[in-house]
Amino acid sequence: MGEELKVIVFALSTEEYGIEVDKVRTIERMMPITRVPKTVDFIKGVINLRGVVIPVIDLRGRFGLGETEATENSRIIIVAVNNLEVGFIVDAANDVIDIDSDTIDTPPEVVGGIKAKYLRGVAKLGEGRLLVMLNLSEVLNKSEIIRLEHLEE
Amino acid sequence: MDMNAYLSMFIDESNDHLQSLNENLLRLENEPEDLSIVQVIFRSAHTLKGMSATMGFEDLASLTHEMENVLDLVRNSKLKMDSFIFDTLFKSLDALEAMVQDIVGGGTGKADVSAIVQSLQAIVKGDYGKPEAQATSGGSEASGGGMALDEFQTSIMQQSMDSGHNVYHIAVTVREDCVLKAARAYMVFDVLERNGEVIKSDPSVEQLEQEKFDREFVVFYISQLPADSLKQQIETVSEIDMAAVTLLDAESLSMLAKPSVPEAPPAVQDAERTQEAEGQIAAARAQTASSATAAPPAVSRTIRVDIERLDTLMNLFSELLIDRVRLEQLAGEIRRNDLIETVEHMARVSGDLQNIVLKLRMVPVDSVFNRFPRMVRDLAKSLDKKIDLVIAGADTELDRTVIDEIGDPLVHLIRNSLDHGVEQVADRLAAGKPEVGTVHLRAYHSGNHVFIEIEDDGKGINRDTVLKIAIKNGVISADQAESLSNEEVYMLLFAPGFSTADKISDISGRGVGLDVVKSKISSLGGHVSVNSTLGKGTTFSIQLPLTLSIISAMLIKLGSEKYAIPLSSIVETAIIKRDVIRNIHGNRMIEFRGAIIPILSLSTILQSPDFSEEQEEESEVVIIRKGDKWAAVVVDDFIGQSEIVLKSLGGYLTGIEAVSGATILGDGQVALIIDPNALIK
Numbered sequence: 001m002g003e004e005l006k007v008i009v010f011a012l013s014t015e016e017y018g019i020e021v022d023k024v025r026t027i028e029r030m031m032p033i034t035r036v037p038k039t040v041d042f043i044k045g046v047i048n049l050r051g052v053v054i055p056v057i058d059l060r061g062r063f064g065l066g067e068t069e070a071t072e073n074s075r076i077i078i079v080a081v082n083n084l085e086v087g088f089i090v091d092a093a094n095d096v097i098d099i100d101s102d103t104i105d106t107p108p109e110v111v112g113g114i115k116a117k118y119l120r121g122v123a124k125l126g127e128g129r130l131l132v133m134l135n136l137s138e139v140l141n142k143s144e145i146i147r148l149e150h151l152e153e
Numbered sequence: 154m155d156m157n158a159y160l161s162m163f164i165d166e167s168n169d170h171l172q173s174l175n176e177n178l179l180r181l182e183n184e185p186e187d188l189s190i191v192q193v194i195f196r197s198a199h200t201l202k203g204m205s206a207t208m209g210f211e212d213l214a215s216l217t218h219e220m221e222n223v224l225d226l227v228r229n230s231k232l233k234m235d236s237f238i239f240d241t242l243f244k245s246l247d248a249l250e251a252m253v254q255d256i257v258g259g260g261t262g263k264a265d266v267s268a269i270v271q272s273l274q275a276i277v278k279g280d281y282g283k284p285e286a287q288a289t290s291g292g293s294e295a296s297g298g299g300m301a302l303d304e305f306q307t308s309i310m311q312q313s314m315d316s317g318h319n320v321y322h323i324a325v326t327v328r329e330d331c332v333l334k335a336a337r338a339y340m341v342f343d344v345l346e347r348n349g350e351v352i353k354s355d356p357s358v359e360q361l362e363q364e365k366f367d368r369e370f371v372v373f374y375i376s377q378l379p380a381d382s383l384k385q386q387i388e389t390v391s392e393i394d395m396a397a398v399t400l401l402d403a404e405s406l407s408m409l410a411k412p413s414v415p416e417a418p419p420a421v422q423d424a425e426r427t428q429e430a431e432g433q434i435a436a437a438r439a440q441t442a443s444s445a446t447a448a449p450p451a452v453s454r455t456i457r458v459d460i461e462r463l464d465t466l467m468n469l470f471s472e473l474l475i476d477r478v479r480l481e482q483l484a485g486e487i488r489r490n491d492l493i494e495t496v497e498h499m500a501r502v503s504g505d506l507q508n509i510v511l512k513l514r515m516v517p518v519d520s521v522f523n524r525f526p527r528m529v530r531d532l533a534k535s536l537d538k539k540i541d542l543v544i545a546g547a548d549t550e551l552d553r554t555v556i557d558e559i560g561d562p563l564v565h566l567i568r569n570s571l572d573h574g575v576e577q578v579a580d581r582l583a584a585g586k587p588e589v590g591t592v593h594l595r596a597y598h599s600g601n602h603v604f605i606e607i608e609d610d611g612k613g614i615n616r617d618t619v620l621k622i623a624i625k626n627g628v629i630s631a632d633q634a635e636s637l638s639n640e641e642v643y644m645l646l647f648a649p650g651f652s653t654a655d656k657i658s659d660i661s662g663r664g665v666g667l668d669v670v671k672s673k674i675s676s677l678g679g680h681v682s683v684n685s686t687l688g689k690g691t692t693f694s695i696q697l698p699l700t701l702s703i704i705s706a707m708l709i710k711l712g713s714e715k716y717a718i719p720l721s722s723i724v725e726t727a728i729i730k731r732d733v734i735r736n737i738h739g740n741r742m743i744e745f746r747g748a749i750i751p752i753l754s755l756s757t758i759l760q761s762p763d764f765s766e767e768q769e770e771e772s773e774v775v776i777i778r779k780g781d782k783w784a785a786v787v788v789d790d791f792i793g794q795s796e797i798v799l800k801s802l803g804g805y806l807t808g809i810e811a812v813s814g815a816t817i818l819g820d821g822q823v824a825l826i827i828d829p830n831a832l833i834k
Contacts, residue, residue, distance in 0.1 A: 034823040035714065036802070037759040038810050046802060046815055048823045051472055053800040053815045084804045140805065 002102035007123075009131060010077060010093035013065055017090075018099070018123065018131045025078040025085065027093050030070050042067075047076070047087060054078060056087035062139065063118065081136045097131075099123045104133060160256070163208050165457055167253045170197045170204075172523055174246055179526050182239055191228040198224060201249070203309050207352065210262040213252050219273040220245050226277060241272045243527075306352050306373065310401070313375045318349075321374045321383065324397040328368075331392040335364045340390045342372075348383070349376025368394075373401075460553065463513055467702055470510050471798040474703065477503050478795055479819035507703060507796065514702070516556045518596045518605070519547035524560075525567060525594060532571050539588055540575055542567075545595035551603050555677055555697055559605070562670040562681075566607050566693050567592065569667065574611030574691050584688065586610065602721075603699060608692040614685040616642050626651060643683035647671040678813065680830065702799055706816070706826065707775065708792035711756055712764030715824045716788075717797050717816055722829040724776040724783065726791060731770050743785055745776065750783045753832055758811055764789045777829040784833050799826065 007018035008027070026049075033045040033056055042061030046053050056076060061067045073092040078085060104121035120133040174197050181190045198221045205213035220242060226232035248266050256262040310320045323345075327337050338361045345351050352373040356366045376383065380398045387396040477500060484496040522544050533540040551559070575581075575590035582588060593608040619642050620634045628648045629637075637645075645651060649668040674681050679697040698704075698721075706717040707726070727745075734752060735742050741752040752774070756764045766772050766787045774785040797816040800823075802809065813828035 032822055034815070034825065035762070036806060036809060036812065036825065037761075039806065043806070046806070046823045046825075048817050048821055051468075051475070051817065053802060053817070053823055055803055055805045086803075086805050 002100050005099050005101050007097055007099055009095035009097055010090040012059055012091055016131050018133045023079050023081055023136055025080050028076045030074050054085050054087050056089060058089045079136060081140055084140055086140060163204055164257055167201060170201045171250055173197050175527050178242055185234045188228055191224060195224045195228055206306060212263050212266060216245055216249060216266045219270050222277050223273050238276055245269050310352055318375050318377060320401045322399040322401050323374055324369055324371045326369045326394040328392045328394045335362055337390060337392050341387055344386050345374055348378050349374055467510060474796060474798055475817050482819045514553045515550035516553050517548045517550050521556055521560045522547045538575055539578055540571060540590045540592060543591060543593045546597045549596040549598060549603055558677055562673045565670050570607055570609040574609035576612050603697045605695045606692055610690040613687040613689055613691055614643055615687060619645055643685055703796055706795060706797045708795055709788040710790040710792055711761045712789055717824050717826045718775055718829060722777050724778050726775050728771050729774055750785055752785045752787060754787050779830045779833040782833050
């Protein structure tokens with residue numbers, strides 16, 4: 001038995017993803033987002049979270065999965081990593097589960113269209129259910145964004 | 154007694170004393186004959202010694218004690234100051250500062266100061282230069298255990314006695330059935346602290362706190378109160394059996410001072426002691442005399458407040474302000490007179506409150522400037538240059554957040570001026586300049602900004618040298634170089650990876666400096682500019698906002714979006730007709746108040762999704778200014794003026810063009826704040 005991990009489970013298109021609970025500040029319903037000009041497309045803007053201004057990223061856009069309109073189920077997950085607070089727009093967030101860190105395997109090259117370097121691993125939940133664990137510091141890597149910006153220019 | 158409660162006070166006051174020691178030593182270095190300065194230094198050192206002994210920082214106390222010995226000789230004209238003494242004293246100050254810093258960081262304030270102590274003792278003996286002749290007294294006297302008073306405590310008590318205070322030996326006995334001995338001891342200390350000063354307690358305060366004592370504890374105590382009222386006050390603390398208060402005189406004190414010394418050679422001892430006592434008394438007299446002549450110390454009407462509390466206050470106030478704006482909006486919609494009146498009154502009160510809250514956070518720049526005289530002295534010595542630092546406007550006030558951040562950039566600019574600006578003595582004389590270079594450091598208010606200038610009378614910036622290096626380091630191309638104005642060339646100094654120093658010195662010139670300075674100042678919402686005359690000198694000018702937290706702004710609409718433009722850079726607003734817009738060299742300009750100024754389209758700059766002024770016959774414009782440059786910014790509509798609370802966009806969104814931050818509007822929405830300085834190129 002390895003370490004027990006508490007994980008927030010959220011959905012992006014057909015896959016299920018996980019973020020450790022201790023990195024998640026809160027989960028919010030969709031709220032008005034103020035556009036910030038001259039940023040990459042997946043940065044949707046900033047929100048007012050109880051007096052604090054927090055940038056919001058569309059995770060679908062971040063992983064190049066093709067953005068969709070927000071639905072009733074869409075949520076903003078506020079994460080705090082490396083002194084950065086950022087909100088992720090996800091299709092749904094509805095579960096907290098315990099997983100055993102031993103069940104996390106190294107990820108294959110590409111999972112659901114997401115490159116391996118953004119992933120911490122894949123956890124098997126039984127009944128063929130797979131949970132993709134995100135590598136948050138890589139997802140929020142800014143030098144990566146700068147390169148993306150240059151590509152767009 | 155909770156030492157922690159006193160620790161922050163101790164740290165604050167130690168820093169004050171260290172600062173004053175530093176300043177006065179520098180003054181003394183310029184006027185070595187002025188003994189009144191020595192008196193001031195002596196007093197600071199003395200207070201510091203007493204404080205650190207009380208707090209149990211023995212190393213601090215022993216070092217200050219040695220300094221005091223040296224200063225004592227100086228002020229009694231038995232010793233002439235020379236550069237060795239100054240250097241040793243400055244070194245001691247550095248060591249003291251390091252110890253205090255250690256205490257700030259939660260350490261014990263212990264440090265090996267034996268080398269400095271030895272030099273100080275050598276100075277006292279008059280045989281410095283021969284460091285092998287050294288005494289070992291240093292820390293050893295503190296080891297006399299039991300009730301023995303160490304010499305700092307003795308001298309404090311002696312001097313208090315001489316200045317007319319009563320010194321008591323108080324033995325307090327708690328009742329046998331007392332349950333909370335530590336609490337009772339604390340209450341006794343509380344009573345004592347209210348009326349005087351506890352010099353020493355046995356068992357120590359820590360032991361008392363941990364109830365590591367039997368039924369009795371003894372304190373040495375200085376107070377103005379008579380013995381019986383003291384006794385009565387202590388005995389009113391419940392569960393205290395009795396308090397034996399004994400008034401001490403000089404004789405009994407000196408007996409207590411060295412009880413462990415056997416009385417074998419009493420005559421010699423006595424003689425020595427009397428001499429010592431006389432010396433002390435003379436010293437004390439000198440001290441009281443001088444403090445009598447000095448201006449009576451103004452009764453301080455200030456309190457020290459934890460910075461965190463101020464920040465909390467500020468945050469709470471920001472929240473309140475957002476609600477206030479919301480209320481004003483609602484009252485405007487509901488249109489009930491008594492509601493509008495109440496909201497207006499509240500707005501006035503909160504306006505006043507805002508002024509006060511902002512003022513609370515204002516700190517004189519002196520708290521940054523005061524370290525520079527010392528730094529310039531040391532640097533000038535190590536560079537072998539002669540430099541005078543002239544400070545003006547040190548009482549100019551700035552927001553604490555700015556003060557905290559501005560220190561490093563200033564250090565860098567001053568180092569830069571000293572290293573690259575002011576020339577060596579020989580070069581200065583050859584250029585017909587006075588031998589001593591002058592660096593002016595001045596601060597002043599202007600409008601909503603504070604300016605800090607660093608001006609040297611050195612060799613100035615050589616345009617060609619700068620261009621050559623910039624081209625070599627790939628900062629600009631040779632073609633670009635031709636068309637640059639002098640000012641633009643000087644700004645190249647702030648480009649990343651630029652360094653004009655031919656040799657890399659440890660003062661500056663690593664080429665990582667000035668660009669960091671610029672980005673730091675920009676992050677504070679300020680600007681830096683350079684002016685220079687070859688051969689005459691260089692001036693660096695930093696413009697900083699008065700406050701970083703609440704500003705007045707003009708809210709504007711751009712289609713469905715709202716933005717804020719800081720009022721400080723708005724000249725006025727206007728409505729212009731389409732046909733007054735002219736096309737000059739492909740740039741759209743208008744004539745405004747006799748000048749031709751460019752028109753900027755905010756909707757284009759911000760890539761507005763749902764507004765464009767293309768089809769408008771009349772456009773609303775905001776005239777903004779940056780220095781003496783003006784521009785007209787076309788917007789969709791004006792909303793109005795409002796006090797806004799600045800919020801950062803967070804670490805993830807940095808370097809967004811034309812946006813300096815965000816604010817939360819009355820309706821809870823986030824509005825971005827336009828940076829007008831980025832709009833005017």
